[in-house]
Amino acid sequence: MRLTRRTLLSLAAATTALSMAVPLRAADAPIVVGATVPTTGPLSLTGKQYFNTLTMAAEDINAAGGINGRPLKLAIEDAGASNSTAVSAFVKLIQDTKPPFAFITSYSTQNLAVAPEVAKAAIPVMYAGGADAVAEGGNSWMFRIRPADSVTARAMVQFLKAKLRAAKPGIVYIQNDFGQGGAQVAAKQLEALGVPVVGTEAYGQNDKDFSAQLLSLRAKGADVILAFVYPADGALLLRQAKMLGLKMPILSSSAAFVPAAMQLLSPGDLDNVWGVVDAFVDPSAGERMKDFATRYKTKFGTDADPYGLAYYDGAMLMADGMRKVGTHPKALRDWLAAVKGWDGVGHVYSFDGKGNGVTDVAVVKAKPGTKTLELLERVKLD
Amino acid sequence: MADFIQLLMNGLALGSVYALAAIGFVIVYSATGVVNFAAGQFVMLGTFAGVATLVNGGWSLPAGYLGALAAMALFGALFYAVVYLPLRNSPAVTMIIGTVAIGITLQNAALLGFGSWPFRLVSPFEGMTVDIAGAVVPVHAIAVVVTTAVLIGLLWLLFNRTTLGIAMRAVAQDLVAARLMGLKVGALLAFTWILAAVLAGVAGLMLGPMWFADVNMGDPIALKAFAATIIGGFGSLPGAIAGGLFVGLTEVLGAAYVSSAYKDLIAFGAMILFLLLRPQGVFGERIQDRG
Amino acid sequence: MRSLLGVAALLIVGLALSLIVSEYTLRLLNLAVVAAVAVVGLNFAFGYAGLISLGHAAFVGLGAYVLAILTTKLGWSPWLAAVPAVIGTGLAAAVLGYPLLRLKGHYLALATLGLNVSFGIVATNWIDLTGGTNGIANIPGLTIAGHELSGERPFLWFGLAVLAALALIAAVIHRSRYGRAMMAVRDDETAAAMTGINVTRMRVAAFTLSALYAAVAGCLFATHIHFISPDDFSYAHSITHLAMLIVGGEATIAGAILGAVLLTFLPEWLRVLGDAYLAFFGLMTLAILIFLPTGIVGLATRWVRRPAPPQADAAIGAEEASRP
Numbered sequence: 001m002r003l004t005r006r007t008l009l010s011l012a013a014a015t016t017a018l019s020m021a022v023p024l025r026a027a028d029a030p031i032v033v034g035a036t037v038p039t040t041g042p043l044s045l046t047g048k049q050y051f052n053t054l055t056m057a058a059e060d061i062n063a064a065g066g067i068n069g070r071p072l073k074l075a076i077e078d079a080g081a082s083n084s085t086a087v088s089a090f091v092k093l094i095q096d097t098k099p100p101f102a103f104i105t106s107y108s109t110q111n112l113a114v115a116p117e118v119a120k121a122a123i124p125v126m127y128a129g130g131a132d133a134v135a136e137g138g139n140s141w142m143f144r145i146r147p148a149d150s151v152t153a154r155a156m157v158q159f160l161k162a163k164l165r166a167a168k169p170g171i172v173y174i175q176n177d178f179g180q181g182g183a184q185v186a187a188k189q190l191e192a193l194g195v196p197v198v199g200t201e202a203y204g205q206n207d208k209d210f211s212a213q214l215l216s217l218r219a220k221g222a223d224v225i226l227a228f229v230y231p232a233d234g235a236l237l238l239r240q241a242k243m244l245g246l247k248m249p250i251l252s253s254s255a256a257f258v259p260a261a262m263q264l265l266s267p268g269d270l271d272n273v274w275g276v277v278d279a280f281v282d283p284s285a286g287e288r289m290k291d292f293a294t295r296y297k298t299k300f301g302t303d304a305d306p307y308g309l310a311y312y313d314g315a316m317l318m319a320d321g322m323r324k325v326g327t328h329p330k331a332l333r334d335w336l337a338a339v340k341g342w343d344g345v346g347h348v349y350s351f352d353g354k355g356n357g358v359t360d361v362a363v364v365k366a367k368p369g370t371k372t373l374e375l376l377e378r379v380k381l382d
Numbered sequence: 383m384a385d386f387i388q389l390l391m392n393g394l395a396l397g398s399v400y401a402l403a404a405i406g407f408v409i410v411y412s413a414t415g416v417v418n419f420a421a422g423q424f425v426m427l428g429t430f431a432g433v434a435t436l437v438n439g440g441w442s443l444p445a446g447y448l449g450a451l452a453a454m455a456l457f458g459a460l461f462y463a464v465v466y467l468p469l470r471n472s473p474a475v476t477m478i479i480g481t482v483a484i485g486i487t488l489q490n491a492a493l494l495g496f497g498s499w500p501f502r503l504v505s506p507f508e509g510m511t512v513d514i515a516g517a518v519v520p521v522h523a524i525a526v527v528v529t530t531a532v533l534i535g536l537l538w539l540l541f542n543r544t545t546l547g548i549a550m551r552a553v554a555q556d557l558v559a560a561r562l563m564g565l566k567v568g569a570l571l572a573f574t575w576i577l578a579a580v581l582a583g584v585a586g587l588m589l590g591p592m593w594f595a596d597v598n599m600g601d602p603i604a605l606k607a608f609a610a611t612i613i614g615g616f617g618s619l620p621g622a623i624a625g626g627l628f629v630g631l632t633e634v635l636g637a638a639y640v641s642s643a644y645k646d647l648i649a650f651g652a653m654i655l656f657l658l659l660r661p662q663g664v665f666g667e668r669i670q671d672r673g
Numbered sequence: 674m675r676s677l678l679g680v681a682a683l684l685i686v687g688l689a690l691s692l693i694v695s696e697y698t699l700r701l702l703n704l705a706v707v708a709a710v711a712v713v714g715l716n717f718a719f720g721y722a723g724l725i726s727l728g729h730a731a732f733v734g735l736g737a738y739v740l741a742i743l744t745t746k747l748g749w750s751p752w753l754a755a756v757p758a759v760i761g762t763g764l765a766a767a768v769l770g771y772p773l774l775r776l777k778g779h780y781l782a783l784a785t786l787g788l789n790v791s792f793g794i795v796a797t798n799w800i801d802l803t804g805g806t807n808g809i810a811n812i813p814g815l816t817i818a819g820h821e822l823s824g825e826r827p828f829l830w831f832g833l834a835v836l837a838a839l840a841l842i843a844a845v846i847h848r849s850r851y852g853r854a855m856m857a858v859r860d861d862e863t864a865a866a867m868t869g870i871n872v873t874r875m876r877v878a879a880f881t882l883s884a885l886y887a888a889v890a891g892c893l894f895a896t897h898i899h900f901i902s903p904d905d906f907s908y909a910h911s912i913t914h915l916a917m918l919i920v921g922g923e924a925t926i927a928g929a930i931l932g933a934v935l936l937t938f939l940p941e942w943l944r945v946l947g948d949a950y951l952a953f954f955g956l957m958t959l960a961i962l963i964f965l966p967t968g969i970v971g972l973a974t975r976w977v978r979r980p981a982p983p984q985a986d987a988a989i990g991a992e993e994a995s996r997p
Binding site: 040041042044045047048175201202203204206207208209211212213215216218219231232235236243244245260261263264302 | 385388389392393395396490493497498499500502511518520589592593594596598599602633634635636637638642643645646
């Protein structure tokens, strides 16, 4: 018994000595950055993209000498498909690795659920959920690395009015935080521009038949259809629109143009279809984009999408900040909040008072008879 | 009018898929009394068996279909041995939770095996459409309706004209008596699960080209199949078909003429109304017979 | 007396844990406590009255939404808002129960499942009231005598106190005339009716009690996470609640609590397995159902009482129940 206690004491002493020794070696100890990514469930389709790009970014950062000589290490936890799992994953990360910085998911409801824990942890995080409600929450630790849904919706409306000359627009949207929010903003904007929508139709996340929604919009005389979609359902919707013989142009949100959706489409499905995407991820969009896109494809065997790119840029931005102001969470937060005109691969990032970093989107269209997208214009909103 | 016919045809095609999923569910329920909450995952596996043979394996269509259905038969036998046999004497609710648990495993195993990307199965009638009174109908959708009808005919023959089918019905009606009559009850129950898995396989292969296949497609199908089963009648094959078509049609027509946001409320509301007013469904058994 | 001891044990273990474990484990304990409140409630419906409900999460959600709406839109204190949340949910269950509870077995299971799906559809689309899929954020936390229960640890203490009180009430009801009447209805409806028990009223009472507990769980959930959305109350959560009860050992309060704790922690423990963890979770749940048919509580009882005689009668009864 006494022996045990003595052993314990010496063990404790050794631990103390060890923990005191750590700061001395901190100069080359890895900096651990946390990330919660959906790797299971329906959200993992997009999650896989940024799982990949975050890994790639960490490798790139380390290949370039790490953070002032210290290597960067990622600790990734599965955020699953529910809010509760996302929060648990985040709290576990904070607990296990005490990271100075973390990435959270690209799903607004998960972002909203995690927000109180972010405030509690008091570390800066980057997120890619689009809902405006996330930024309106007033959490000063959260930075959005994608255009907000209202930005996308406003850009869609502008393009619709100016270029497609819509007089009687119709809206079809997916019944989730993204679709509901986007449809609401778009309807209000169109109203303000003097071209009120003739119809708004919803569909469920798991729906497979959109004939009722599309035919109803046609019957109401819609001359352009605005579509707020997710990847697989977006592809299915575009296919069915062609099958039903809809002639009016369709202006779709980003997700229908991610590689996972594009591989499901035939060239004919993209006829008379325009897309407003977060960023134009294509080798033709400049040297740095070409480098990113080709390396992604070689490494992971599929094409990169704008969600993946957002996290890649985010990681590079974070590394830049850490090099300049170190890894103290508060210092890093203040540095990020002051970022203006930081030139990433996908966007020029400037954070506003609510932590929105991106205010530009791209309009794309497939070249006739092909699935090759080309950039029509970039839309910058203030 | 052309729009209405179009909606009608789309609703029928959608309903046929629900009906097929519901049939697999009903066969298992009538023979074993199990409410199979993994029924949707069975259909998902059917589609991915097709993905494995046709897309990843590059087999020809007939070989790919046969290979996928053979794999599903094997899966049905495995399910019988690993899930049904150990739990067969448990209360109904344990069986419900058990099938949910194995459903979670199946879905995640598929995610590990196939990844999260959606797949597109090629149809034997790729790109073909016909014009019916101004409505554009893909030939594949017609094939789905026809296949469903043929399968139902075959099932009817099985259960009414073959010794095997009659023995299966005997087991379904009274297991102890069937055993006393010298029927090989174990083998017959195993065959029931195999049959259900193969039918789910057919459903999966047929919906693969209409919808896109992803590993999370199972649960939504199961929900609609449950609603179809209740509306049609719990233990009844014609009921599963009528219920499936009803759910498919309400989904499409409800979205068109009532509200696209609340359309699923119509189907599930109808299901609850049926439960309250006519719990035996359109064609169903008398409710007192089962607990 | 035994239930008092049980509740004391729960409080002591909970308090001891709350002082030594990490923040992350504290959070999981809080999730487990909230789930346990709901599952102790479900035990009235399923464990005592034999009603298979797959709509329990809808009642959790109803309670949570009423509290969230009253606090965020009308600025009520969460304490005050919890009153209409719980009472309203109980009323809703009673009103729905009268027609629904004529159904039994699988029929009731699927009807309540439909109810849960319908709740989700309404919560998703009634945007003005519920915020749609974006849900309701910034739900205020509870305060006690000026102290906000903001950290995981104070919340756990409060949650444990609520759970202990509700478990005690459940134990009292279990032993009361009403508890016995519910179980009589479960075991033999006709016999129960002949002894003068109003079968329908007993069923509705059990269902309503279970919904009241669910609403309390909903209020705890909303004030703990400070954010709710329709996803948090999907039918999958209802199935989880039922699974917790079965895995823990049905018809016992201890089983309800143990099951809630185990199924909250199990997927988190399995995270070390990487991408395959949910696949293993399903298999392990199945294994528990197969190898521990009476749940954790059954295992513990067997341990204590040693060689129990083979329960031939019970096995035959079970077979008959599961057979058409």
